[in-house]
Amino acid sequence: MHVGSDVASVGAGAAGLSLARWLARPPEGARRLTAVLLAAPPAPARAPPRT
Numbered sequence: 001m002h003v004g005s006d007v008a009s010v011g012a013g014a015a016g017l018s019l020a021r022w023l024a025r026p027p028e029g030a031r032r033l034t035a036v037l038l039a040a041p042p043a044p045a046r047a048p049p050r051t
Helices: 014-024
Strands: 007-010 035-038
Touching: 007 014, 014 035
Parallel strands: 007 035
Antiparallel strands: none
């Protein structure tokens, strides 16, 4: 998949969500940017142990 944007925020923690919210509502007179928020999938970060 290819997505074009001005900003990519990696991580949906407090800082990533705050940045995404700020970019969604820029200050008066500021240029509006397109942003993508990348979050980890809900699965475990590593493969399960072998049985």
